[in-house]
């Protein structure tokens with residue numbers, strides 16, 4: 001829900017742009033802090049969800065660490081004053097220069113995804129006379145029951161070390177003298193809304209812990225990744241994910257050894273609801289089944305619908321109830337200007353009668369929105385405003 005004042009402000013700013021409600025971000029962060037602190041859990045923010053400097057500075061101010069998936073994300077985290085000892089670095093394809101950079105910065109941990117990667121990090125650490133802290137990213141073969149493009153914890157996915165490879169990896173680690181195994185890492189997917197999925201993860205982690213105990217290997221850190229979903233359909237009703245149940249579930253089901261620390265890597269759950277893509281209607285075009293509302297924002301500003309058939313709630317702010325309480329709705333295919341048929345934000349969307357110049361909001365766009373924007377069709381890079 002946007003106030004009349006905010007909507008009037010939007011009308012004075014050139015579209016399209018991202019609007020970030022920093023109050024919503026801060027309230028979300030406060031909840032994360034309070035609920036995770038109950039169990040002494042450590043939270044890292046996954047930069048890939050949104051690496052906007054202003055947001056990163058606020059996130060950092062809540063004492064949250066950084067979860068990075070590229071060398072430039074590690075660099076960005078350091079530039080935004082995240083402490084190196086609070087930075088973890090995952091990714092199936094870490095390049096040598098990215099590894100070298102993270103080694104120079106003495107980050108907390110490399111989350112390693114293959115035996116081949118372990119060998120390369122060992123070699124590069126040796127050349128620098130350093131010991132790299134590593135965690136094994138294990139593919140627990142747990143189904144996240146989410147869109148197939150954002151499922152990462154099944155054997156068919158490229159991520160992590162499979163359970164059947166573990167013995168070989170444990171054996172190899174004994175010879176890789178410049179690596180220090182400090183933890184186990186898991187991340188099974190994104191936009192997970194059924195909490196029982198995380199319970200399945202906990203039970204699998206409990207089993208995997210015993211494998212390491214049989215090998216008499218002490219594990220200091222258990223990192224269960226991120227993936228907590230948000231409500232794209234009812235952003236006003238459910239502005240905050242259920243962090244209370246989420247953290248409690250891990251406390252209830254994860255068998256944590258007394259010396260162990262538990263880490264989380266939340267991205268979407270922290271930033272999704274604070275962001276909205278604001279755009280303007282350029283044309284109403286008459287179609288066969290439904291009419292088209294053609295916006296000045298497209299897949300170049302918000303790729304998720306085209307990439308994952310993702311849903312974003314679409315609202316016509318110019319014709320919103322504040323102005324037009326009785327207006328009936330019509331169906332529109334809401335599309336962007338890009339020369340791709342996938343450039344569609346929603347089919348047969350119910351909106352009040354919509355006109356050229358109306359302001360359209362695409363809600364819950366704070367995660368995987370601005371960071372995925374591109375210059376395809378030589379578009380201008382999307383701007384952001386904050387309140």
Ligand SMILES: *Cc1c(COP(=O)(O)O)cnc(C)c1O
Pocket residue numbers: 046048049067069090091187189190191225226227228265266267268269
């Ligand atoms: C993307 C990613 C996350 C964050 O996922 P969300 O669904 O945004 O919480 C956490 N850890 C790793 C390793 C990731 O790749």
